[in-house]
Amino acid sequence: MGGGAIQVAIGLRVAVTCTWSTTPGNLVIETSGVLDDRLTFSGPAEVPTGSWAFLASRCLGLATSHPASLVPRRVSVTSTTPQSAGLASSAALVVAGVGAVAPDLASAEAEAASWRIEADDAGRDVGPMDYVPCVRGGVSDVTCGPRGIERVDALNWPGEATLVVVDTGLPRSTSEVIAWKRRRWEHGDPSIEAYLAGTRAVHADVRRILTDPDPDVGALGDAVSRAHDLLRDQMGVSTPLVEDCVETIMRGGAVGAKITGTGKGGCLIGLFDGPPPKQTLKSLRGLVRRAEVVTVPAPGLQRG
Known part of the structure; x- marks a missing residue:
């Protein structure tokens, strides 16, 4: 619906690490913490669209930190954020994945790339504002329009x-x-x-x-x-x-x-x-x- 939203980053974390190899083989996507699962696929294209693993796998296509000759073999996710609970757990997962494979992206680029993965690739009806606290942290007022984030203003938090x-x-x-x-x-x-x-x-x-x-x-x-x-x-x-x-x-x-x-x-x-x-x-x-x-x-x- 657009408009502004106050976003606050909280201390529940999601970490993603990726392992690459010169040798082709199966892709393992595993998680620990709130989620506890281990899935094996013949490659990223085989990961089911509706799954949490799909969000993690789609980040691999943004990889800028590895030679093209390397193939992904393992994605490991550790999360303390409750899933499907209103705490932007999916946004945090995608942002962590994007940060793991494309560490040089600027904040706005990482936010936009993460939103595209969840909204376009996964086909979820989600807005772009949740990616801002995941990328930038802190407290902010995020203004959104039909094409995405239009403005981000940093705010203060009461110290006590x-x-x-x-x-x-x-x-x-x-x-x-x-x-x-x-x-x-x-x-x-x-x-x-x-x-x-x-x-x-x-x-x-x-x-x-x-x-x-x-x-x-x-x-x-x-x-x-x-x-x-x-x-x-x-x-x-x-x-x-x-x-x-x-x-x-x-x-x-x-x-x-x-x-x-x-x-x-x-x-x-x-x-x-x-x-x-x-x-x-x-x-x-x-x-x-x-x-x-x-x-x-x-x-x-x-x-x-």
Whole structure:
């Protein structure tokens, strides 16, 4: 739908390494961490389009750091980012892969190449903004248009603020939820119009808050919670478990909480003014499979 989006890099990492050889042979794509798999193919062209391995394999075609005589034999992925959970795990995977095989690409080039792999090659209905924090790190306001990213403005983060990521374990397809939202928008659903108007106001408030050299954590928390209310009430993408988690987070001392990504499952975040109480984390872990404090803002793509 275009427009601006506040993007924050968090300390959940994806690492990709590639092994090349002068001897032809099978391509092994393996992963550890959140994903745990090992797949073998006769070559990159044989990797199924809809798989996570396809995203990793498509990065190989961008290789600039190896002679053309070498062939890929192994791609190893290590990830601590929950999959299909609203934390841009696919974007992080592709960016890490692009960085591994084409380390000399400028930031904008790496972002554009990563988006093309997921949107064009994999055929997913995804926007270009998620690649910015994966490449550049930090906090930014990303403005997008029909052809991609138009502008990136660096913002500040409150030094005392802490972010808790809660993984509900409820799976959903990001591209399917985005397509569902887009159909509603195209058919003139009034709740979509209300959502867009509300999010534009929240976006403007968050940008104003984070432009300040010393951002107000409480004001930021209020805006985060307003964004969640819009996602729940106008978009209809919250769930009973997410709402239980939001209530637990807010009752446990947070200044704001919201579902992440497209919603309908996946993750949510809690914003705290300082370290979260241990009891709050314990209560959350009694509801979901994972709740942890993450580094914010985190660095982006680390090459080599």
